[in-house]
Amino acid sequence: MKVRNIIEALDAWAPPALAYSWDKCGLSTGAPGDSVSKVLVALTVTRAAFNAARKAKADMIVAHHPLIWEPLTSLRSDDPAARLLLDIAEAGMASYSAHTNLDVVPQGVNHVLAQRLGLTQLSTLFPVAHAGQVTLATFVPAEFLDGVCAAVCEAGGGVIGEYTHCSYSVGGIGTFRPSEKAQPFSGEKGRLNKEPERRLEILVPKARLSAALAALKKSHPYDEAAYDIVSLENIDPEISLGLRGVLPKPMKLDVFAEHVRAALKISHVRVVGSAKKTIEKVAILGGAGGDSASQISDDIDAYVTGDIKYHDAVDANERDLALIDAGHHGTEKWIVPALAAFLRTSVKGLRTTTYMEPDPYRIVAG
16 A cells, blocks of 8 residues: 555545644655555654654554644754654655644544543534535436435535435526537537536535545536535534533542543643532643633533643633643543554554653652
């Protein structure tokens, strides 16, 4: 298989169009046509992750955090970061990252975190403004309606909440005059033809529009399929930065904090709030979500995230919002085995291995 096969599978799950504009996700080293038989999955492409990939004889690293973040100004071999890039390139190893796009999609970083914590009744925390939707409309003979509809829906269209293959169609008459070079499905060249058609409309996330269009054109019987793309104000409700959820049973804050620590298998958490505060409604945001504490609504009892700053902690305490800082690493690391499992299922014959990096922080307590 090729690098492009791995990228296609990951992009189907977490389309790059859903990444924030400032993100640096994608292919950092290697080429789409490079051969791959084994992939190492890691949270971050560190020197230790690269060494693990070489030891495992992996051809590619798939990570959550991008390999290259700041623009490169040099590739000096005495710079540890540049030396790592040079070594990865010299080894002929591909490196690909799914970052903020993997944060916001269903079953991504935050869904994995919610599953670890046992949260139920999940819903959107922060809507993603660039996760827009469109109406994709086309005109097709009635006998081909079901086939075109199925193809577009299988490519990611037609999803409304818990319903799939949602569409609307209405009948009408289409007109066309084919040139001598045209290959019309019906009608005669050089004359105005009228044909009964169905107008088919399907809701499609903008991030999946390219795939939906390709499916439409492939399944449509006409050599020139007519279609409309109408931009909507709708934001895809399935796409969310962070999640809201409910605990199966309320817990006191210190009990919930220990639950978080144990569920994430981390050495410690930092807690803001009264130990006896009752926690039932929880907001979560994997990674560096501390700056968003001020945006958490008042009906939330506790916010679990990483990288919480001092003044955000003080402000939350004044609002009686409990905070649990489980660390950037602790709230994201469980996406690694989830990514590996996804790749094994989605790319037939692919071998995977994981590198579970240690938290770079350690606590010294007296």
